[in-house]
Amino acid sequence: MLRSFLIIVGLFASLAFSSASAAPFNEGFRKCGECHEAEVEVWKQTKHAKSYNEVHKKEEAAKILAAVGGPNNMRQNPTCVTCHYTETKASESAKPQVATGPSCESCHGASSEWREIHNNYGDGIKDASKEAPAHKAKRIADATKAGMIWSFMTYDVASNCMSCHGLAQSKISGDTLDKMLDAGHPGEPEFELVRNSQGTVRHRFYPPNVNVNAEMTPAELSRLFIVGQAAALVSATGAVAKATHPKYVALQKKREQDARAALQGVADVPEVKALLAAPSHEAGRKLADALKGKDLSAKVKLPAKSTYK
Ligand code: HEC
Ligand code: HEC
Ligand code: HEC
Ligand code: HEC
Structure with missing residues (x-):
């Protein structure tokens, strides 16, 4: 009896130690x-930053809000907070606060x-140049x-944009996303x-x-374009698999078809072929790795600079 009690206590203690890394917060x-500082100055001029004082007035x-239900204040409605704001805390035990739009940690x-x-x-x-290579590798892996x-991590960055842009956020129920779309929330099939x-x-x-x-070179732009389409394809096919609402299905099908069409010019790249056959995050990451150093700008249709947002 006492022995099993001690084993249980021991188990709890080791659990407590092994879960020392707390849930991450912003x-x-x-x-x-x-x-x-320079990145903050850039961010302040973006819609992500400015939206905090604007979007709720639209x-x-x-x-x-009425269609979704819950608090009728955007900054307090958990559905809106997921994509429109950054919920921050000063420490693990502090009260969460919503004080900005999407920001550094959103991305x-x-x-x-x-x-x-x-x-x-x-x-x-x-001095970065004095860091031991093994230390750097471990630092990157640990972070x-x-x-x-x-x-x-371009695929992960792109995939993260898609979790807010494109109405395919997995933390929000399909039913809520359907209601948002019906109530006129943008679905952004054109997000590129x-x-x-x-x-x-930038x-x-x-x-x-x-x-x-620095602006990107055409080679860098071509890689980013392809990775963006890969992430859109994975996001759309994931969302469509679970959906039934016709309007929502149509939105996600459009995102999927557009991404497939955009990737046609590079469909001979083995990793693109694999992704088109079976879209997944794994296939997206493999593609991003395979593109490193390549210039595919002659094979994809890059958007005109005058259309950059
Ligand atoms: C899945 C992420 C997501 C959720 C959840 C979400 N939004 Fe949005 N919302 C966006 C994105 C991304 C845009 C920008 C679309 C664009 O630029 O076309 C947007 C745009 C809007 C706009 C138009 C803003 C403009 O500048 O014209 C309104 C209004 C809006 N959202 C209201 C809400 C409300 C209210 C909620 C909560 C009930 C909510 N959203 C929940 C992602 C989301
Ligand atoms: C105490 C100073 C300091 C603070 C605070 C800090 N950073 Fe950094 N950050 C650095 C330094 C120095 C580097 C360069 C590291 C390197 O050489 O890999 C860096 C690198 C980065 C990079 C990677 C650059 C790359 O090439 O991929 C990102 C992204 C980043 N920081 C984001 C953030 C964000 C977001 C925050 C706030 C949550 C933050 N940092 C807070 C000093 C800081
Ligand atoms: C909308 C998403 C997004 C937001 C918001 C964002 N970043 Fe980034 N960040 C990126 C992407 C994408 C890159 C990669 C840029 C590249 O290599 O082309 C990047 C690169 C960086 C880098 C490396 C390049 C450099 O400028 O040194 C740092 C550091 C960084 N971000 C810090 C920040 C900080 C600090 C904030 C908040 C003030 C922030 N980021 C906000 C998406 C974002
Ligand atoms: C946490 C959710 C979230 C993430 C992640 C995110 N965004 Fe956004 N983004 C938004 C919301 C919400 C808006 C709309 C704000 C509004 O209209 O008031 C927006 C607006 C924008 C706009 C302005 C669009 C316009 O029509 O003016 C651009 C550009 C943009 N995002 C690019 C990106 C890129 C690129 C990434 C990934 C690197 C990204 N965003 C990641 C939530 C997000």
Whole structure:
């Protein structure tokens, strides 16, 4: 009896220790701004930032809120908060707050568990060029495991945009998404990654010119375009598989067909072929890896720069 009691206590203790990493939460853009001032300045000019003071005043907002039910204040309605705002906390035990639109962590992952890992080059090392390669590899792996979405994880970045754009958010019930669509919420079948990330959203302050917000080369744009279509395809096929509402099914079918059409020019790339045959996150990540270093700008139709948002 006592023995089994001790075993159970031991089990609980080891469970408590092994789950030491708490649920990640957002810390807010000001935290990031302590070191990433240039990125904050870019973000402040985006619709993501400005939307906080605007979107709830739109005429359609009240209609959508009424259709969905729950609190009739967008900043308090959990459905709207999922995509329109950043819910932040100062610490694990603090009360959550909604004080901005989508922000740094909406795209890079809630940072409470990765912030102190992602920029640590090793004890006493302040200069990135002095970091040991093994330390860097471990730092990247550890931060990723703790929820960080790095800039070079292009498929995951793209897939994350699709979780808000395209009405295919898996945390929200299909029934609620149907009601939103019926009440006039945009479904954005036209959302395309190059057009939507290389305008106001673009922040690319990379070495050696960390003061320059660099534009992408045509080769980079072509890779981003393909990865964006891959993410849209996976998002749409995932959503359509679970849906029954005709209007919602039609929206997701359109997203799927457009993505398939956009990928036709590169359908001879083995990883594109595999993705078209069986869309999945795994196939999307493999494709993004296979594209590294390639220039496919002659094979895809890139959006005109004048249409960038
Ligand atoms: C104490 C300073 C500091 C804070 C605070 C900080 N960062 Fe960083 N961050 C850095 C440094 C330094 C690097 C460069 C690391 C490297 O060389 O890999 C970096 C790198 C990054 C990168 C990766 C760049 C790449 O090439 O992929 C992202 C994304 C990022 N930070 C986002 C954030 C976000 C979001 C926050 C807020 C939650 C944040 N950082 C807070 C210092 C900081
Ligand atoms: C799945 C993510 C998601 C959810 C959940 C969501 N929205 Fe949206 N909403 C978006 C995106 C993305 C846009 C931008 C669409 C665009 O730019 O065309 C948007 C746009 C809007 C617009 C139009 C804004 C404009 O600038 O014209 C209104 C109004 C709106 N949402 C209201 C709501 C309300 C109210 C709720 C909660 C009941 C809600 N949304 C829930 C993602 C979402
Ligand atoms: C809409 C999504 C989105 C938001 C919001 C966002 N980022 Fe990014 N971020 C990206 C993408 C995509 C890249 C990759 C850019 C590239 O390599 O082309 C990136 C790259 C970066 C980088 C590496 C490039 C550079 O500028 O040094 C840093 C650091 C970074 N983000 C920090 C931030 C911070 C801090 C915020 C908030 C002020 C923020 N990001 C907001 C999507 C976003
Ligand atoms: C947490 C949810 C979320 C994520 C993730 C997200 N967005 Fe958004 N985005 C929104 C919402 C909500 C709006 C609409 C704001 C409004 O209309 O008031 C929006 C608006 C935009 C707009 C302005 C569109 C216009 O018509 O002016 C662009 C561009 C955009 N997002 C690009 C991106 C890109 C690119 C990514 C991924 C790198 C991304 N977003 C990730 C929620 C998100």
